[in-house]
Amino acid sequence: MAKPVVIVVGADKGGVGKTTVSRTLLDYFSANNVPTRAFDTESPRGTLKRFHPDITEIVDMTTTTDQMKIFDTLNSASPSVTVIDVRAGLLSPALASLRDIGFLDAAKSGQITFAVFHILGPSIASLDEIAETANFMVGAKYFLVKNFINNTSFFEWDQATYNAYFHRIKDATELTIPKLNEMAYEQVEVASVPFLKFVANKGTLDEAANYSFVLRGYVRHWLANVWSEFDRIKLTDLVGSGKPALRSGEK
């Protein structure tokens, strides 16, 4: 049996696109036939749940019952990949509680594959966070995600500051999420469907929808770019499903 994989998507700041990245991850795994489940910590109302209602559960990571719900089922649950969308401000506490329950040690000893997607915001505070979380990151795969979806610029004005932070963590991999056309992004929001379904012109229940061809085109193009980033970091290898399979809807 494949090792359970836990992917935490988080940032200490709101509005940097955590949920967007989680959504692309879920789409990516579903396109690669990797069974996945997701937890949304945005309790009580989760954005991720709105887009992927079938596989998403809303949890409160600070409570023991919900921690059990997530981690005690890791071995028994059939989906091999668990994606956790950690609410703004909760990344460091979440990692701390993971350490407390011995999860990080399990990851270190290789029983569990553990990856963190750290979405960067445009402020120094968000870079400070990197330093903070770095302490927990032994044994984890650490991905720094530069999210350009909302046109952030990442301290390109000061390479020294930038490097000081970005090289703080050893073996961190940088990932870039390109910008998506604003209107296209809004339309997907309005439609409340996964990006994949939007591209395939389908509604929430797989019924035929009538999205703009232009916007679908932009989403398809953008999603292909995001996925090629995931391919680049060999995400499917990480979750143990081998080579990225040929996907429909891609060039």
Next chain:
Amino acid sequence: MLITPVYIICSPRPLVGKTLIARQLSEFLLLKNGDVTAFDINLKEPSLLEFLPDITETAEVDDTFGKMALMDRVIINDGIAKVIDLGFHAFDEFFKMSEEIGFMKEAARRGVAPVILFVADADRVSARGFATLREQIPKSALVVVDNEYVVRGELPEAMARSRILRIAALPSFLKTYVDRLTFSFTGFLRNEGNSSSELHQWVRRNYLSFRELELSLILQRSF
């Protein structure tokens, strides 16, 4: 299967005869099918809208709204031929967008047949524009328009290897005549008694070229 042709008349250069060709092609399609929709993406040039106000709509590709308004119409396989008169300033943006949103592929899937009519010129901007098109447009859908009035001589080599549609040069007094806003090619064919006049033959020859173009489109599809 029903095929809807979409003719995109383009050049990265102004004043090479795009609108003239768009006018004639639209009139030809109107005569042949009784129906055509033309889109005018020209802000700075003599405009198709002024010549054929009844069948022409304006469109733009500067923002996403404009792109949606245009492309969501053009991608529909409704059997009504479309003509797009693409102004030189919109050339880059249009093809960048069409590449990004996968226009050619989606069109093929839906039975819409885009035909890119690239109006040739001998300068470098044209050469570069043409190279871009060669990269993203299948050879069968890319036609070089050799407007004798503009090219005056041999086509650049890269373009000469493509499919070519020739438009002969008119003497300038006839050119002034067809450039009048009230001039109609079909109307001229109908009303001009002397079928051996130069303009009469010129219009007929061009209509014949358009017909051949359309025919080859259908033949290509049936394979």
